[in-house]
Amino acid sequence: MNNKIYQLxxxxxxIGSTKLIxxxxxxxxxxxENIFNYLDFEKDSIYIExxxxxxxxxxxxxxxxxxxxxxxxxxxxxxxxxxxxxNGKIYLPNIGWFLTNHKxxxxxxxxxxxxxxxxxxxxxxxxxxxxxxENTSIELxxxxxxxxxxxYFNTENELLDVEIEKITQNHTNNITKAYNLIKxxxxxxxxxxxxxxxxxxxxxxxxxxxxxxxxxxxQGIGFYNAYQKDYDxxxxxxxxxxxxxxxxxxxxxxxxxxxxKKDKNTILEIINLPDGTFVENxxxxxxxxxxxxxxxxxxxxxxxxxxxxWVGKQKHEAMGRIAFYINKCYSDLLLIDNPIxxxxxxxxxxxxxGLLIYRELKIKWKEMYKxxxxxxxxxxxxxxxxxxxxxxxLELNPLPQN
Numbered sequence: 001m002n003n004k005i006y007q008l009x010x011x012x013x014x015i016g017s018t019k020l021i022x023x024x025x026x027x028x029x030x031x032x033e034n035i036f037n038y039l040d041f042e043k044d045s046i047y048i049e050x051x052x053x054x055x056x057x058x059x060x061x062x063x064x065x066x067x068x069x070x071x072x073x074x075x076x077x078x079x080x081x082x083x084x085x086x087n088g089k090i091y092l093p094n095i096g097w098f099l100t101n102h103k104x105x106x107x108x109x110x111x112x113x114x115x116x117x118x119x120x121x122x123x124x125x126x127x128x129x130x131x132x133x134e135n136t137s138i139e140l141x142x143x144x145x146x147x148x149x150x151x152y153f154n155t156e157n158e159l160l161d162v163e164i165e166k167i168t169q170n171h172t173n174n175i176t177k178a179y180n181l182i183k184x185x186x187x188x189x190x191x192x193x194x195x196x197x198x199x200x201x202x203x204x205x206x207x208x209x210x211x212x213x214x215x216x217x218x219q220g221i222g223f224y225n226a227y228q229k230d231y232d233x234x235x236x237x238x239x240x241x242x243x244x245x246x247x248x249x250x251x252x253x254x255x256x257x258x259x260x261k262k263d264k265n266t267i268l269e270i271i272n273l274p275d276g277t278f279v280e281n282x283x284x285x286x287x288x289x290x291x292x293x294x295x296x297x298x299x300x301x302x303x304x305x306x307x308x309x310w311v312g313k314q315k316h317e318a319m320g321r322i323a324f325y326i327n328k329c330y331s332d333l334l335l336i337d338n339p340i341x342x343x344x345x346x347x348x349x350x351x352x353x354g355l356l357i358y359r360e361l362k363i364k365w366k367e368m369y370k371x372x373x374x375x376x377x378x379x380x381x382x383x384x385x386x387x388x389x390x391x392x393x394l395e396l397n398p399l400p401q402n
Contacts, residue, residue: 003299009248009252013248015258016250016252024056025047038078039070049094050219052066054148059150064083064147068082068092069093071109073094077112082106082107084104085103085144088100089144091143095129096128099126100124105118107123133175135183136180140200142165148213150217153210163203163205167204167226171202175224175233175236178236178237178240179236182241185303186303193248199220200224200240201223207227242293243293245296245297249289260350262284262350284336288358291329291332292361298367316399319375320390321388323381339366383396
């Protein structure tokens with residue numbers, strides 16, 4: 001599988017990752033000057049823990065001790081308090097889950113004896129180790145985590161009640177298949193996913209409320225919205241590629257000045273509903289992100305089709321998804337330049353390094369168009385909403401009868 005950006009991105013990913021880790025180390029030191037007595041300062045894997053990013057972006061983080069987030073990475077005894085959520089659950093990164101009957105409680109933890117105490121009374125709990133997706137090092141966050149709730153808001157900035165536990169149980173098999181397909185058929189992209197998006201959350205929210213919770217403030221987590229009932233591993237291959245694409249690209253272009261000649265906040269498109277209701281301003285930075293996520297979805301869906309992973313309905317859906325992204329990618333490329341014969345505006349928007357990435361994104365679109373347009377040009381996509389919906393696709397594009 002031709003993944004040119006894999007090599008191009010490596011120095012930029014190293015720069016971005018180094019900057020992010022430095023920032024977390026500074027914030028940890030400001031919070032607790034003695035913190036590095038407990039932690040290996042040189043072990044970078046500690047400082048990419050997503051809950052550290054979430055903690056330092058939470059305005060009201062008094063209900064959690066930062067020491068509890070890094071406890072699982074330390075070989076020494078760290079003093080801290082634990083707080084259970086409204087369901088009595090406690091999560092310690094790199095350790096696991098404590099399931100208690102005490103909702104919104106405050107506890108002391110005896111590390112040596114692995115015991116919980118509340119006001120010096122020992123508390124019973126069920127312990128569950130962290131859950132890794134089979135044959136990967138990707139952690140599946142199977143329960144809700146209070147620190148992440150700050151990111152669960154809708155387009156009106158209203159907090160949402162996000163269902164995680166049940167939807168995760170329903171789709172663990174599908175997401176396991178999908179990660180392993182990417183690992184087998186697109187190993188270069190999987191390497192980046194494993195390194196830069198080592199945790200994931202499956203959730204269930206109406207896409208009209210919110211499509212994705214991807215954010216630099218929870219860097220390292222892929223958020224997958226499994227809101228449609230017919231989703232299987234085809235969806236998850238696509239969405240893993242897409243959502244982790246955001247996470248990887250956040251790191252890659254963290255030093256924005258390396259990529260943008262023009263202000264990255266320059267508005268390129270304003271999206272409104274048919275009734276005129278404002279939905280979103282899409283700026284240069286957002287469009288660059290979107291183009292990379294099309295690239296990653298192309299990579300992973302095409303690799304699976306190329307290797308005849310799917311037949312029947314699943315193959316039909318994967319081809320529909322590729323056709324959908326060919327159209328969307330073309331529309332977004334047009335916001336910058338005509339991808340067929342122009343780079344006049346792109347040269348104004350991007351530095352030389354930015355142009356290197358942009359050109360590869362454009363080349364991938366041309367490659368997918370050349371490879372798939374002939375067999376997908378008859379597809380009618382006129383009833384598709386913002387997110388590809390196979391049930392609607394099937395209404396206008398019946399499954400071929402062999």
